[in-house]
Amino acid sequence: xxxxxxxxxxxxxxxxxxxxxxxxxxxxxxxxxxxxxxxxxxxxxxxxxxxxxxxxxxxxxxxxxxxxxxxxxxxxxxxxxxxxxxxxxxxxxxxxxxxxxxxxxxxxxxxxxxxxxxxxxxxxxxxxxxxxxxxxxxxxxxxxxxxxxxxxxxxxxxxxxxxxxxxxxxxxxxxxxxxxxxxxxxxxxxxxxxxxxxxxxxxxxxxxxxxxxxxxxxxxxxxxxxxxxxxxxxxxxxx
Amino acid sequence: xxxxxxxxxxxxxxxxxxxxxxxxxxxxxxxxxxxxxxxxxxxxxxxxxxxxxxxxxxxxxxxxxxxxxxxxxxxxxxxxxxxxxxxxxxxxxxxxxxxxxxxxxxxxxxxxxxxxxxxxxxxxxxxxxxxxxxxxxxxxxxxxxx
Numbered sequence: 001x002x003x004x005x006x007x008x009x010x011x012x013x014x015x016x017x018x019x020x021x022x023x024x025x026x027x028x029x030x031x032x033x034x035x036x037x038x039x040x041x042x043x044x045x046x047x048x049x050x051x052x053x054x055x056x057x058x059x060x061x062x063x064x065x066x067x068x069x070x071x072x073x074x075x076x077x078x079x080x081x082x083x084x085x086x087x088x089x090x091x092x093x094x095x096x097x098x099x100x101x102x103x104x105x106x107x108x109x110x111x112x113x114x115x116x117x118x119x120x121x122x123x124x125x126x127x128x129x130x131x132x133x134x135x136x137x138x139x140x141x142x143x144x145x146x147x148x149x150x151x152x153x154x155x156x157x158x159x160x161x162x163x164x165x166x167x168x169x170x171x172x173x174x175x176x177x178x179x180x181x182x183x184x185x186x187x188x189x190x191x192x193x194x195x196x197x198x199x200x201x202x203x204x205x206x207x208x209x210x211x212x213x214x215x216x217x218x219x220x221x222x223x224x225x226x227x228x229x230x231x232x233x234x235x236x237x238x239x
Numbered sequence: 240x241x242x243x244x245x246x247x248x249x250x251x252x253x254x255x256x257x258x259x260x261x262x263x264x265x266x267x268x269x270x271x272x273x274x275x276x277x278x279x280x281x282x283x284x285x286x287x288x289x290x291x292x293x294x295x296x297x298x299x300x301x302x303x304x305x306x307x308x309x310x311x312x313x314x315x316x317x318x319x320x321x322x323x324x325x326x327x328x329x330x331x332x333x334x335x336x337x338x339x340x341x342x343x344x345x346x347x348x349x350x351x352x353x354x355x356x357x358x359x360x361x362x363x364x365x366x367x368x369x370x371x372x373x374x375x376x377x378x379x380x381x382x383x384x385x
Contacts, residue, residue, distance in 0.1 A: 044369070045369065047369040049334075049362070053366060056366070081246060082243060116332075117332070117333070118334075119360060120359055123359070167257055171265070178265075179272045182361055185363075186364065187365070197366060197371050199368055200367065
């Protein structure tokens with residue numbers, strides 16, 4: 001009975017994602033091409049940072065997506081633990097490495113920006129440290145979900161970690177307001193509107209939408225694969 | 240209460256407790272989490288000489304002076320309330336300039352001058368093309384609303 005329930009929802013999900021994936025891939029590629037043109041060629045240099053400002057067009061969206069991705073993991077964890085949603089565990093397995101990837105991109109690009117601008121690749125201020133913690137939470141989630149022979153036990157353990165780690169998200173967001181940090185305060189999501197000139201804000205938001213599409217695309221693809229994998233494992237066990 | 244309800248409240252309750260605990264820990268550790276002290280905080284803390292710490296604020300306009308050999312820089316860091324004199328030997332980051340944010344690591348000398356061993360530039364949250372910055376300065380509206 002549990003098996004039937006498991007197949008019902010993922011099968012519907014799979015049909016939906018198969019229908020979505022081609023147009024989603026197409027849109028992502030087109031938007032990325034135009035986004036890179038906006039970010040690297042069309043947009044002006046910053047009055048202080050010069051061309052180094054262009055790192056932001058990848059760095060900031062990656063940070064948003066890494067945080068949003070972790071929020072997704074937590075929501076999936078809750079729906080697994082509370083409602084036992086069969087698809088949640090599979091999607092969490094699919095999403096965690098993608099989120100970790102965006103988090104790594106955020107940390108690396110930030111480091112490359114920090115060296116010429118601040119004079120240091122890395123400092124242990126509250127924003128950078130909490131973002132590094134987010135990366136480790138992702139790695140913990142990936143490791144924990146694969147740590148048991150029965151995948152269901154790993155799913156549960158990882159779901160608990162995802163929920164516990166969600167405390168870190170407001171800490172990341174407000175670290176720059178609560179404590180003195182070297183990292184600059186928020187420029188876009190702040191009271192009083194963005195403090196970025198439109199000519200730099202537009203490419204930033206464009207890249208944010210583009211990279212979000214890329215995230216969704218990768219998570220959908222990987223969820224499909226996880227569904228296939230779990231089916232195969234179940235079939236092998238029954239054989 | 241259905242099992243689902245029970246699990247929902249268990250999760251919500253655990254998160255609330257966890258959030259409360261995290262708040263307490265972070266509040267208690269506040270002094271260790273701040274990356275630097277402002278000149279006002281430095282005055283409040285009465286930090287003994289030779290203790291290493293970081294201080295930060297704005298480089299006061301007109302305060303930057305280079306030594307004759309060009310290796311030593313003296314400047315004042317201000318938070319508009321209190322001001323601290325800083326001396327530093329070495330290369331400064333590109334963004335270091337008057338009116339800009341800066342974070343220096345070092346210790347207080349006996350004369351109250353902060354001897355910096357490392358100086359980092361702090362960037363603010365404003366991004367704009369050079370022409371816009373120039374226009375704002377010419378219109379006398381520089382940094383008024385930011």
